[in-house]
Amino acid sequence: MSSLRPDDPRLLSLPTPCAMIDVAALTRNIDTMAFHARQAGIALRPHAKTHKCAEIARLQLEAGAVGIACATIGEAEALADASVGPLMITSPLAGDEKYARAVQLGERVDLTLTLDHQDHLAQIEAVKSRNARPISVVVELDVGQGRSGTQSVAAAISLAERAVFSPAVVFCGIQGFAGQVQHIADHDAREAGARQVADTLRQTLTGLRQAGITADIVTGSGTGTFGFDCAGPFNEVQVGSYVFMDADYRRITDKEGGALPYEQSLFILTTVVSANREGQVTVDAGTKAVAFNGPMPDMILGAPNGSSYHFAGDEHGVVRLPPGRKPPRLGSRLLLAATHCDPTANLYGHYIALSGKSAEKWHVLGRH
Structure with missing residues (x-):
């Protein structure tokens, strides 16, 4: 499980959406x-x-x-x-x-x-x-x-x-x-x-x-x-x-039905920009922030377990919550695991790489 947390103080001042790497x-x-x-x-x-x-x-x-x-x-x-x-x-x-x-x-x-x-x-x-x-x-x-x-x-x-x-x-x-x-x-x-x-x-x-x-x-x-x-x-x-x-590679199973031995390390930091509708919140990460040629993000840090993400346009996504669960507040941060990691990475000019107490900017090269 990733050590990244959306309420990490280092993330609060970052503009969103933003590509994050859990360096560990x-x-x-x-x-x-x-x-x-x-x-x-x-x-x-x-x-x-x-x-x-x-x-x-x-x-x-x-x-x-x-x-x-x-x-x-x-x-x-x-x-x-x-x-x-x-x-x-x-x-x-x-x-x-x-x-x-x-x-x-x-x-x-x-x-x-x-x-x-x-x-x-x-x-x-x-x-x-x-x-x-x-x-x-x-x-x-x-x-x-x-x-x-x-x-x-x-x-x-x-x-x-x-x-x-x-x-x-x-x-x-x-x-x-x-x-x-x-x-x-x-x-x-x-x-x-x-x-x-x-x-x-x-x-x-x-x-x-x-x-x-x-x-x-x-x-x-x-x-x-x-x-x-x-x-x-x-x-x-x-x-x-x-x-x-x-999300795509996490569906793959080994001979015993288990997952591949690798962890999610790329996340998209996003902000809750609307929380008026019951049972859901809207975030500022849409198709310009997360590649859509794959299954929906299956890991959402900062939202209740069982929440699901759905694309809602170029600039927006909707996070739907399980019945009866308290929604994230307006302005709070969430971390989305990528759908398809390769084209998601290509959407950003740089990553914020978090390791221990440090946060470094690693540039994305040769984008097209």
Whole structure:
């Protein structure tokens, strides 16, 4: 349970809505994931798309991460500016402008790019100068999400062969991210989905070996399938949401029906702005303060147990109270756990990170 309290004197002067981090819970999450990865003998490359924050990335690296994954060139540039690396951009880029930025970025930080088409490689070759150092690349497979990645094992092998012989890049391995599996609540169904992904990656590795190509990196995975993916063929994982957690990931169960071993560390501080209606209060956190592509916030600190949050517009939310319970007073503060942590974090320019008696401002980088 979080140690944050909405009546903490440090919070009373903060403008709301405001993104808050329970640093003690955050640190425990980072240490727990690092411990499990070490036990499994698998490398961690945590995904910065969740937090977009140099301070958190540094904590992950200090805990043993081999690098940081980024979703966009903007995230990677911002983290490099903060002296964070190595970095991997896990989504394919497009266009000369972005590839030119990537080549420049590769001159100042250890950088890996993701490809899923021959034209991606051709674009790198077109913008890279002869004197620039080769860029590391991984080939992405579509392992069921239907978003990006090669559409067959044969296509992945063909692209890898092309990369091996290109002077512009260094082929490092393959990537398979199963976003469609991460949030399956039922343990057995989630495990079955992860097993299908693993089978596709193993087929690709077999084909690469038959072609005489070595894939040193097999990367992907996520918070929801980490426990299954440690069995292979992944040798590094791009876990992200475990640092913050959210209402969606708290629905996921382990084999015994319990929750994942991570705590909620990201909260939205909000103020009660209206208390005229019986059985509910209105707060100043709506769709501009909390991402709405997930279940409703399931943890509301400062409201009676059993209270529920509902969106009520851009700037407002409604907290409905159990029958007979005393409502929070007008002007009081509440703490909402995030619905979907990644896009919620992207709504803010900074976090207030609370640890012990200190309160620090940690900036959110590379927002888009």
